[in-house]
Amino acid sequence: MQTNQTSGTGNLARRPELPRPPFAPALSGRGLGKRFGTTVALADVSLTVGRAESVAIMGPSGSGKSTLLHCLAGIIRPDAGEVVLHDAGGRTGGNGRTGGNDRTGGNERDGSAGGRRVDTMSERERSRLRRTRFGFVFQFAQLLPELPAEENIALPLMLGGTPRRAAVARAHAWVEPLGLAGLEKRRPGELSGGQAQRVALARALVIEPAVVFADEPTGALDQATGEETMRLLVSTSRANGAALVVVTHDPNVAAACDRVVEVRDGRLLPTVGQASGPAAGTGAYR
Numbered sequence: 001m002q003t004n005q006t007s008g009t010g011n012l013a014r015r016p017e018l019p020r021p022p023f024a025p026a027l028s029g030r031g032l033g034k035r036f037g038t039t040v041a042l043a044d045v046s047l048t049v050g051r052a053e054s055v056a057i058m059g060p061s062g063s064g065k066s067t068l069l070h071c072l073a074g075i076i077r078p079d080a081g082e083v084v085l086h087d088a089g090g091r092t093g094g095n096g097r098t099g100g101n102d103r104t105g106g107n108e109r110d111g112s113a114g115g116r117r118v119d120t121m122s123e124r125e126r127s128r129l130r131r132t133r134f135g136f137v138f139q140f141a142q143l144l145p146e147l148p149a150e151e152n153i154a155l156p157l158m159l160g161g162t163p164r165r166a167a168v169a170r171a172h173a174w175v176e177p178l179g180l181a182g183l184e185k186r187r188p189g190e191l192s193g194g195q196a197q198r199v200a201l202a203r204a205l206v207i208e209p210a211v212v213f214a215d216e217p218t219g220a221l222d223q224a225t226g227e228e229t230m231r232l233l234v235s236t237s238r239a240n241g242a243a244l245v246v247v248t249h250d251p252n253v254a255a256a257c258d259r260v261v262e263v264r265d266g267r268l269l270p271t272v273g274q275a276s277g278p279a280a281g282t283g284a285y286r
C-alpha cells in the first residue's frame with residue numbers, strides 16, 4: 001500500500017481488503033460513438049474500468065479523449081453504444097473485489113442486469129448521478145474562492161443536502177490523507193497550486209464516488225508537484241475502491257495508473273504498453 005508522503009501520517013487504507021486484479025467492473029462503455037456535425041469524435045470505443053483500478057487515456061490533441069471521458073461520465077450522451085455503471089446504487093460494504101456485496105443498482109428496464117444504463121438516463125438523472133456517484137478533477141482546481149478549504153471539500157455533500165457542520169466533519173477525514181493538515185481554514189488564494197489541487201482531490205473523493213474522472217489533473221503543476229498529486233490521486237482512489245479515469249498527454253501521469261489506453265482518430269488502439277500498477281500487463285477490460 002502506498003502511504004502519504006506529504007503528511008507522513010496519512011492513512012489511506014479506509015478499506016482493509018484492497019482489491020487486486022481481476023477488478024470487478026465499475027463502469028463500462030461499449031461501442032461508443034459520437035459525432036459533432038461531420039466530425040467523428042468517437043467510433044466504436046469500448047472501455048471498462050474496474051473498481052479501484054486506474055486507467056489513463058492518452059492520445060494526440062483532438063483524438064477524442066475528452067469526448068470519451070464525457071460520454072463515460074454522463075456529461076454528454078453518445079450517439080451510439082451504451083454506458084453502464086455497475087455500482088449505481090452506491091456502496092453498501094462492497095470492497096471492490098469480484099463478488100463484492102454492494103448494491104449494483106441493476107436495472108432490468110434498461111436490459112443491463114448488474115448495472116445501470118447511464119446513456120439512457122434523463123438529463124436530470126445524469127446530473128444527480130454525477131453529483132452522487134462520480135468525482136471530478138480538472139486541470140485547474142476550480143475551488144470557490146470565498147470558501148475555506150474544508151468547505152470546498154465539503155461542497156458536494158452540502159449540495160446533496162448534508163448540513164454544513166456534518167459535511168465539514170466528513171471533509172476533515174480527507175485532510176490528512178491528502179496532506180492538507182493545517183490548511184483547512186485557508187481560502188484558495190492562500191494555497192499553492194499543488195495544495196489547491198489536493199483540496200480538489202478531496203472534494204472529488206468526499207462523496208465516496210464509484211468513479212473519479214480527471215482531465216489533465218496535473219496540467220497546471222510543475223513536474224514534482226504533479227507527480228505527488230498523481231500519486232495521491234491514484235492511491236486514495238484505489239484505497240477507497242473508486243475507479244479512476246484520467247485523460248492526460250503526460251506519459252509520467254499515465255505511468256502512475258494501472259493501465260494505459262490510447263485513442264487515435266476516435267478509436268481505441270490495441271493495448272500500448274502498460275503502466276507500473278498492480279494490473280500491469282493484464283490489458284483487462286479491452
Ligand SMILES: Nc1ncnc2c1ncn2[C@@H]1O[C@H](COP(=O)(O)OP(=O)(O)OP(=O)(O)O)[C@@H](O)[C@H]1O
Nearest residue numbers: 036039040041059060061062063064065066067068
Ligand atoms: N462540442 C463540440 N463541438 C464540435 N466539435 C467538437 C466538440 N467537442 C469535441 N469536438 C471535436 O471532436 C474531436 C475530439 O475532441 P476531443 O476534445 O474529444 O479531443 P481530445 O483528444 O480531448 O483533444 P485535446 O487533447 O486537444 O483536449 C475534435 O475534432 C474536436 O474538435
